[in-house]
Amino acid sequence: MSDKKTIPNASIGSSAENSYKKPETTRRSFLSWLTVGWAAYIGVTGGFFTVIIRFLFPNVLFEPPQTFKIGYPEDFSSNSVDIKYKKQFNAWVVRDEESIFALSTVCTHLGCTPNWLPVESKFKCPCHGSGFRMTGIHFEGPAPRPLERFKISLANDGQILVDKTKSYKWEKGEWENPESFLKV
Amino acid sequence: MLDAFKNSVDYLSNPTISFSLLTVLTPLLFPPTDWFDKINRKLRLHLLWTKTGCAISMAVITFFFAVGFLDENFSVILTKADNFPIILMFYSIFFCTWLAMHKAYINDERLEKGLKPSEYNDPDDKVLVWPDLVYIEFIALILFTVFLVVWSILVAAPLEEPANPASTPNPSKAPWYFLGLQEMLVYYDPWIAGILLPIFCVVGLMAIPYMDINKKGDGYYSFKERRVGIFIFMYGWIVLWLFLIVLGTFFRGPNWNFYGPFEYWDAHKVVALNNINLSEYFWVKLLGTGLPDNILLREFVGFIVVGIYLFITPVLLAKTVLKDMVKSYGLVRFGALMTFGLVMLSLPIKMYFRWIFDLKYFVAIPEYFFNI
Numbered sequence: 001m002s003d004k005k006t007i008p009n010a011s012i013g014s015s016a017e018n019s020y021k022k023p024e025t026t027r028r029s030f031l032s033w034l035t036v037g038w039a040a041y042i043g044v045t046g047g048f049f050t051v052i053i054r055f056l057f058p059n060v061l062f063e064p065p066q067t068f069k070i071g072y073p074e075d076f077s078s079n080s081v082d083i084k085y086k087k088q089f090n091a092w093v094v095r096d097e098e099s100i101f102a103l104s105t106v107c108t109h110l111g112c113t114p115n116w117l118p119v120e121s122k123f124k125c126p127c128h129g130s131g132f133r134m135t136g137i138h139f140e141g142p143a144p145r146p147l148e149r150f151k152i153s154l155a156n157d158g159q160i161l162v163d164k165t166k167s168y169k170w171e172k173g174e175w176e177n178p179e180s181f182l183k184v
Numbered sequence: 185m186l187d188a189f190k191n192s193v194d195y196l197s198n199p200t201i202s203f204s205l206l207t208v209l210t211p212l213l214f215p216p217t218d219w220f221d222k223i224n225r226k227l228r229l230h231l232l233w234t235k236t237g238c239a240i241s242m243a244v245i246t247f248f249f250a251v252g253f254l255d256e257n258f259s260v261i262l263t264k265a266d267n268f269p270i271i272l273m274f275y276s277i278f279f280c281t282w283l284a285m286h287k288a289y290i291n292d293e294r295l296e297k298g299l300k301p302s303e304y305n306d307p308d309d310k311v312l313v314w315p316d317l318v319y320i321e322f323i324a325l326i327l328f329t330v331f332l333v334v335w336s337i338l339v340a341a342p343l344e345e346p347a348n349p350a351s352t353p354n355p356s357k358a359p360w361y362f363l364g365l366q367e368m369l370v371y372y373d374p375w376i377a378g379i380l381l382p383i384f385c386v387v388g389l390m391a392i393p394y395m396d397i398n399k400k401g402d403g404y405y406s407f408k409e410r411r412v413g414i415f416i417f418m419y420g421w422i423v424l425w426l427f428l429i430v431l432g433t434f435f436r437g438p439n440w441n442f443y444g445p446f447e448y449w450d451a452h453k454v455v456a457l458n459n460i461n462l463s464e465y466f467w468v469k470l471l472g473t474g475l476p477d478n479i480l481l482r483e484f485v486g487f488i489v490v491g492i493y494l495f496i497t498p499v500l501l502a503k504t505v506l507k508d509m510v511k512s513y514g515l516v517r518f519g520a521l522m523t524f525g526l527v528m529l530s531l532p533i534k535m536y537f538r539w540i541f542d543l544k545y546f547v548a549i550p551e552y553f554f555n556i
């Protein structure tokens with residue numbers, strides 16, 4: 001390697017006339033500009049975040065109610081999955097031989113929405129292929145636990161009432177809880 | 185004739201087969217040891233890195249896509265606007281790999297004869313980064329921008345209907361560059377496949393300069409001088425990343441089942457995928473009892489397996505095969521290298537266990553979202 005250094009002619013500060021000149025600033029003017037600068041900065045950022053936070057609270061919320069009635073137990077034929085409420089309430093209503101329960105439509109793997117395949121009689125997730133039986137038990141693919149069940153009960157008028165604010169997990173033994181299914 | 189070709193491609197693309205083929209092929213194409221090198225020469229695989237080899241491979245890739253475009257099933261996948269980059273990827277990846285290996289082989293021969301590598305320049309004859317290099321980069325940038333603009337004008341962005349949490353499209357595919365990740369999610373719990381492994385990928389790539397203490401091959405192409413490093417990188421990059429992207433794009437259909445590229449996407453294809461955890465294998469199938477209530481007792485086999493894999497293997501290797509390496513690398517560097525290597529290798533291991541034994545998780549504690 002050679003020691004000679006090349007300073008390209010075009011670099012900044014290579015000639016006298018465009019070299020750096022010391023600006024004239026007094027302490028007083030510097031401080032007042034500093035104040036103005038900070039005030040402007042705080043004003044702009046504050047306004048920005050105010051608008052952003054306001055944006056998070058919409059004027060109207062179109063959210064389906066968390067508790068809803070789905071009709072009478074007789075409306076559901078045994079050994080069938082009702083997908084009517086999937087779209088609006090994200091729940092499947094399943095009736096097997098002795099009970100009715102409401103399954104959450106959120107895949108326990110990463111949260112996609114599985115599809116009910118009547119022919120194969122299973123829920124199958126299109127994202128990574130997890131499969132769940134009609135009961136919600138996982139048996140295929142990567143899902144580590146069964147679908148969750150929602151609280152279900154009979155309302156005073158005899159209709160079935162589903163409460164999504166409470167869910168029951170199989171792996172915690174909560175499916176034994178009488179609130180998680182409806183005896184029929 | 186053509187049907188036979190399509191059928192055999194469909195058959196070979198079954199992940200168990202295609203993945204195994206690639207795993208065998210990588211050390212033959214990028215031989216890490218003399219033994220592999222001998223087979224490479226015997227099979228004349230090194231001819232791939234000649235100009236004829238390049239022309240023939242490009243022709244093969246083009247033939248494959250031409251057959252694909254004429255096929256009623258494969259053309260649906262190929263002509264999707266999302267998948268255009270994958271087709272480009274085949275060409276660009278092959279070309280870049282070929283170019284590097286081509287130059288590396290030339291240099292390897294020169295070095296063997298005692299010559300300097302072909303990139304060698306007289307130090308006094310250097311050019312400056314500015315403007316020489318930056319200009320070239322700038323021109324490349326402009327050309328690439330033009331290409332992107334033209335592309336985005338010609339091909340409309342594949343927008344779909346507004347997102348609806350109640351219905352997930354079937355199959356539901358991530359953007360093409362994430363399909364490798366999505367494929368990993370099939371085998372691993374989200375926190376491993378989505379967080380831990382990507383972190384290991386990124387940190388591992390950043391750590392390469394610190395872990396690779398081989399001073400040779402600096403500033404010029406060469407294969408022989410760093411063949412182990414190149415092999416490991418190529419395996420991780422081509423098989424564990426790019427192939428998974430191709431797999432996700434071409435071989436995954438409705439319900440995330442496997443389909444050959446020329447196969448019709450029958451949404452009712454029945455595939456038995458009954459997956460079982462290691463704990464169930466041990467307690468239920470082997471011992472014939474139920475799963476114990478105590479979580480730690482239930483999963484202890486899994487913990488032992490994972491523990492042996494992560495902590496005993498490096499020690500064993502350090503005491504036996506890799507003894508010299510520990511000496512030259514030092515303990516810390518060796519440990520880091522082993523950690524990254526074992527984590528990387530855990531992916532194909534897990535995949536094979538899933539494909540062959542239907543094993544879901546080694547350690548499955550869904551109660552605490554801890555599944556390995």
Ligand code: FES
Pocket residue numbers: 107108109110111112125126127128129130141142143369
């Ligand atoms: S989100 Fe359902 S399988 Fe991954």
